Amino acid sequence: MHLERFEHLVDAYGPDLIDWPVEDRAAAETLLRDSREAQDLVHSARQLNAALDDYQVAAPSPDFESMLLDMSPPAPRREVRKSRGFTWAGLRFLTSASAALACAAFGLVVGFSVQDAPAETVTSDEADAFVSVAFSSYDETFWKGEEG
Amino acid sequence: MMPDDEALLRRCADGDRQASALLINRYSPRIMALAQRMTGSREDAEDITQDVFIKIFRQAGNWESGKAKFSTWVHRVTVNRCYDRLRKKRETGVDEVPDMVDDATGPAGQLHARQTADRVKAAIDELPDRQKAALILSHYDGVSNIEAAEILEISVEAVESLLSRARRALRNALQGERAILMGQENEWDASGTV
Incomplete structure (x- = not known):
């Protein structure tokens, strides 16, 4: 292995030969053992790594992580299961419907019975009295018997 | 045993807050550090981290198992966001000093x-x-x-x-x-x- 190739691999894979491509390791180990320049390159790479390690950045604050958590997907809404059994709303509907049907039936019965009944007999005197009241011509003689 | 990324994503999509918290805990420090070193700005890094998580949460329900490694995808999204931000910063000429950790005694x-x-x-x-x-x-x-x-x-x-x-x-x-x-x-x- 040439020193140029060794230098390229030191920069590309770092100073630890264990991280290098397998096919280059044996030749690199030989060169490293025999070459002072190769040893200097590895030493220099270690120093650069140590310097890079000094550049640390702060971790996210708990408040920031809490803000991120607030952006996370919400739990899906649970669907309200429709009961097929007894419900108070159903009972109210049935009651109203039954009442309406009963009223309709009663109306029909009354209607038919009135239709079949004989015509109401109203005496001519009573009819006259109503007409008199309606036209404000009160006949005392007619009402006297009732009041007296 | 910690759940893997894909399991966390599925739970996250179902609205599991604990899974979302684990995902944030696992990835936000990496995204933030990568973005801060790329942009040189803490503020930009927070914006980018927020953007990346919006994308993660949107993607959570549609993630196709086995198609790509989640961590690779997260890094790619982060790096691309950083490129965009750096391009904009160059256009506007804005530069900021990041917060750094002093861990020496x-x-x-x-x-x-x-x-x-x-x-x-x-x-x-x-x-x-x-x-x-x-x-x-x-x-x-x-x-x-x-x-x-x-x-x-x-x-x-x-x-x-x-x-x-x-x-x-x-x-x-x-x-x-x-x-x-x-x-x-x-x-x-x-x-x-x-």
Whole structure:
């Protein structure tokens, strides 16, 4: 292995030969053992790594992580299961419907019975009295018997 | 045993808040870190992370099992969002300083780590977008070159080339910062006993 190739691999894979491509390791180990320049390159790479390690950045604050958590997907809404059994709303509907049907039936019965009944007999005197009241011509003689 | 990504996605689509929380817990730090290193801005990183999660939640119910690895898809969406944001920033000329973590102990250690981080950040910011993405995925996310190729939708050879150019560029950019980077210049100049 040439020193140029060794230098390229030191920069590309770092100073630890264990991280290098397998096919280059044996030749690199030989060169490293025999070459002072190769040893200097590895030493220099270690120093650069140590310097890079000094550049640390702060971790996210708990408040920031809490803000991120607030952006996370919400739990899906649970669907309200429709009961097929007894419900108070159903009972109210049935009651109203039954009442309406009963009223309709009663109306029909009354209607038919009135239709079949004989015509109401109203005496001519009573009819006259109503007409008199309606036209404000009160006949005392007619009402006297009732009041007296 | 932790549920896999696809199981979480299905539960998430059904409105399972616990699954959504697990997914956020698993992916938001990675997305945020990738976006922040890509854009160099905490604010942009939060916007991008939010966008990516909106897309994840929309996709949750339609995810086709076995078609693609979820983590690869998430990385791809994130990187593409970062490209968009960087393009817009270049157009508007906006630049911001990100929040960084001081994990070194003691004032001297903190100062050293902060100085190193600032210089590394500045050097990464100067990289072309695709080199930057390849480097961040490889170094910070521990993504293999094969997976990086899938994420970036390029060949493995192209990823190797991007990484190679990115690391050389970083070494050159940080050349003048050796003492600060290493804390002591001798260590950087020491002969390389591996």
